[in-house]
Amino acid sequence: GESVGLHLPTLSVQEGDNSIINCAYSNSASDYFIWYKQESGKGPQFIIDIRSNMDKRQGQRVTVLLNKTVKHLSLQIAATQPGDSAVYFCAENTGGGNKLTFGTGTQLKVEL
Amino acid sequence: GAGVSQSPSNKVTEKGKDVELRCDPISGHTALYWYRQSLGQGLEFLIYFQGNSAPDKSGLPSDRFSAERTGGSVSTLTIQRTQQEDSAVYLCASVWGDGSYNEQFFGPGTRLTVL
Numbered sequence A: 001g002e003s004v005g006l007h008l009p010t011l012s013v014q015e016g017d018n019s020i021i022n023c024a025y026s027n028s029a030s031d032y033f034i035w036y037k038q039e040s041g042k043g044p045q046f047i048i049d050i051r052s053n054m055d056k057r058q059g060q061r062v063t064v065l066l067n068k069t070v071k072h073l074s075l076q077i078a079a080t081q082p083g084d085s086a087v088y089f090c091a092e093n094t095g096g097g098n099k100l101t102f103g104t105g106t107q108l109k110v111e112l
Numbered sequence B: 001g002a003g004v005s006q007s008p009s010n011k012v013t014e015k016g017k018d019v020e021l022r023c024d025p026i027s028g029h030t031a032l033y034w035y036r037q038s039l040g041q042g043l044e045f046l047i048y049f050q051g052n053s054a055p056d057k058s059g060l061p062s063d064r065f066s067a068e069r070t071g072g073s074v075s076t077l078t079i080q081r082t083q084q085e086d087s088a089v090y091l092c093a094s095v096w097g098d099g100s101y102n103e104q105f106f107g108p109g110t111r112l113t114v115l
Helices: none
Strands: A004-006 A010-014 A019-025 A030-038 A045-051 A056-058 A062-067 A072-077 A086-094 A100-102 A106-111 B005-007 B010-013 B019-024 B031-037 B043-050 B065-069 B075-079 B088-095 B110-114
Touching: A010 A019, A019 A030, A019 A086, A019 A106, A030 A062, A030 A072, A030 A100, A045 A056, A045 A062, A045 A072, A072 A086, A100 B043, B005 B088, B010 B019, B019 B088, B019 B110, B031 B075, B043 B065, B043 B075, B075 B088
Parallel strands: A010 A106, B010 B110
Antiparallel strands: A004 A019, A019 A072, A030 A045, A030 A086, A056 A062, A062 A072, A086 A100, A086 A106, B005 B019, B019 B075, B031 B043, B031 B088, B065 B075, B088 B110
């Protein structure tokens, strides 16, 4: 079946560097994508979203890029901080349905 | 304001016992989701409630799983005759609107351990 997946299970970065977390999706009908951050012992927290009619969206220190040609989604975090250490999930909504399909997550570790 | 709350935060039970997990959504949110998260995995959709409509139960893994939402607010997920493979974190999320393109607000989850 179609699925959402992540390229790297663990990403280690130095404090102050930029982080890039990648996600591949295979359902071409997906039209809405979300990035969530999950800290240990907590539920996922919304970071940023993007619709399929856009290829880039910026938030505070975060940017999401969408490449529909290769079905690729990325999350860029600028000037990574220790508080950014968490698991990051991408999720997709297919065709306006009410369900999200989540990837398996990438663990981001920020080294001092 | 208050976010989504779930109780208990941790539940340890013996195989074969029934368990009930509770979710209190954000007041005014009409949509509510239950997910299951196994160790090191993403979130697996279980069930979706929207207002007074019939719930979408398509993600429930077996007939041992059921959920109710009373008065359009509090929801209870019940697992009967628990098995060890039911061990996971169970997450609840509520949404304002129909959930299609709106942010899902998650609770902290209930960690279920079946011995």
